[in-house]
Amino acid sequence: GAGVSQTPSNKVTEKGKYVELRCDPISGHTALYWYRQSLGQGPEFLIYFQGTGAADDSGLPNDRFFAVRPEGSVSTLKIQRTERGDSAVYLCASSLNREETQYFGPGTRLLVL
Amino acid sequence: AQSVSQHNHHVILSEAASLELGCNYSYGGTVNLFWYVQYPGQHLQLLLKYFSGDPLVKGIKGFEAEFIKSKFSFNLRKPSVQWSDTAEYFCAATNFGNEKLTFGTGTRLTIIP
Numbered sequence: 725g726a727g728v729s730q731t732p733s734n735k736v737t738e739k740g741k742y743v744e745l746r747c748d749p750i751s752g753h754t755a756l757y758w759y760r761q762s763l764g765q766g767p768e769f770l771i772y773f774q775g776t777g778a779a780d781d782s783g784l785p786n787d788r789f790f791a792v793r794p795e796g797s798v799s800t801l802k803i804q805r806t807e808r809g810d811s812a813v814y815l816c817a818s819s820l821n822r823e824e825t826q827y828f829g830p831g832t833r834l835l836v837l
Numbered sequence: 838a839q840s841v842s843q844h845n846h847h848v849i850l851s852e853a854a855s856l857e858l859g860c861n862y863s864y865g866g867t868v869n870l871f872w873y874v875q876y877p878g879q880h881l882q883l884l885l886k887y888f889s890g891d892p893l894v895k896g897i898k899g900f901e902a903e904f905i906k907s908k909f910s911f912n913l914r915k916p917s918v919q920w921s922d923t924a925e926y927f928c929a930a931t932n933f934g935n936e937k938l939t940f941g942t943g944t945r946l947t948i949i950p
Binding site for chain 2: 727755757759764765766767768769772779780782783815817819822823825826827828829830831
């Protein structure tokens with residue numbers, strides 16, 4: 725079956741610009757997670773949705789980062805006024821419900837010049 | 838603070854050698870433990886997981902891991918590695934009721950044919 729998909733696969737932007745990263749979870753999965761992976765590091769948690777609501781956004785680094793999941797399926801991670809330090813691979817994962825195995829997408833590689 | 842440590846950053850083995858990758862965690866309460874693998878050019882995939890019960894868990898592709906509570910460890914093992922096991926391996930943990938995964942920094946495994 726179809727796995728988690730993420731678009732775009734690569735995004736190059738300039739410092740100060742706004743970007744949106746999209747995640748399509750596995751159909752029927754109610755829980756959705758965003759992680760960020762910097763070079764040489766493991767993924768770091770950003771935010772978790774249960775349905776439409778953000779159940780835990782404690783990993784968002786600052787108020788330039790925001791994520792939505794308006795219909796409880798697709799999610800968009802939004803980054804305002806991008807900085808070079810935001811360059812990383814942004815990973816999305818979904819699970820059937822909370823405490824179930826998380827399945828990861830291929831990630832979006834963001835490069836801020 | 839919750840953390841996961843992987844002390845082996847890069848491991849190089851010959852085919853048919855035995856493998857053990859270390860993972861230690863620092864968590865209070867009930868902990869769930871995972872090993873994920875990322876093959877070159879692919880996304881993170883679950884190798885195995887421990888939630889409760891038998892501390893020796895078996896995963897895909899001949900991998901197994903042992904949960905040793907007294908040592909706060911969850912080491913990954915395989916008796917005989919293959920060239921196709923070349924990948925990056927991540928240990929991760931969650932608390933019961935806290936869904937966000939905390940990852941280690943990863944271990945890059947290179948198998949020499």
